Amino acid sequence: MVQKSEIVMDTVAQLTAEGTEAEAAVQESFVRLQELEGILSNYEEGSDAARLRDSAGSGAWVKVSPEMYHLLEISQRYSQLTDGAWDITAAPLVKLWGIGTDKARVPEPSEIEQARGKVDWHKLELDGRDSARLLVPGMELDMGGIAKGYALDEVRKIYAKHGIEKGLINLGTSSIYGLGMNKEGQPWRIGLRHPRRDDPKEYLKVEELSDEALSTSGDYERYFEEDGVRYHHIIDPRTGYPAWCGREVPAGERPVSIAVIIEGRDEDCGVKSDLLTTALFVLGKEKGAELLESLQAEGVRGEIVTEENL
Secondary structure (H helix, E strand, O other): OEEEEEEEOOEEEEEEEEOOOHHHHHHHHHHHHHHHHHHHOOOOOOOHHHHHHHHOOOOOOEEOOHHHHHHHHHHHHHHHHOOOOOOOOOHHHHHHHOOOOOOOOOOOHHHHHHHHOOOOHHHEEEOOOOEEEEOOOOOOOOOOOOHHHHHHHHHHHHHHHOOOOEEEEEEOOOEEEEEOOOOOOOOEEEEEEOOOOOOOOOEEEEEEEOOEEEEEEEOOOOEEEEOOEEEEOOEOOOOOOEOOOOOOOOOOOOEEEEEEEEEOOOOOHHHHHHHHHHHHHHHHHHHHHHHHHHOHHHOEEEEEEEHHHO
16 A cells, blocks of 8 residues: 655645555646646636636636636535535635734724625636636635645546555545545544644544545634634635624534535535535534535535534
């Protein structure tokens, strides 16, 4: 069994594969991950995301890569399905709060309102072929909640090409795919981090994966506290504030951790599981559970853990 780790897409990616072409599969996968970093990055000049940002409000169509166009199509579909709880144009709000950086702060309400004017998935247009545009100056894509999921799906394709039937694709623990069985002939066991323990090896529960994608997210990943309130990185694009954040939110309604598992028969299971963790957190316990139930026939299952459940 071949196992290799590299830092790529701002995370530690660990790839495991078993088979006669395992070494080639892992090497090719890391090359592909580096390529995707350049295509999907918010910050690389000349990337699709950067060119869309730079042309925002001009009315000009921007030709993008097939990878980016596919992602945008899926993204728009789920924005509609979730009534905007998922919104790939949330970058102005994400940048304003700066959570996870040394510039994290609670913005003024007027700043939030100004940024909200640049966030609206309806104002991301696709031409039905290969081009996109952002209609308002200052609009920008936030790829953080979708890029690793897409990368996972791309690695799956490479594994399939090389005949790999057993392996683990781990992109920073938040996007994981368990292929077949582990070396003991059992499903891959993945520990889900406890959202209120400092030790990342203290698990809330253990999930078993076999030909399934797992994505996780929660208010424990990137946050700061001020005046007794935990301000986390999952922004509700409809309000401009971190979702379910504030003293007045009852513990039974406040999500702290989300896990989504999607069967591998869906070729986009990585992308969908990735974005659904954000969408479900924003939707909250009740509406999130309704969405999960509606997606069961598509091989989707998940769990919304609230503070009350801990």
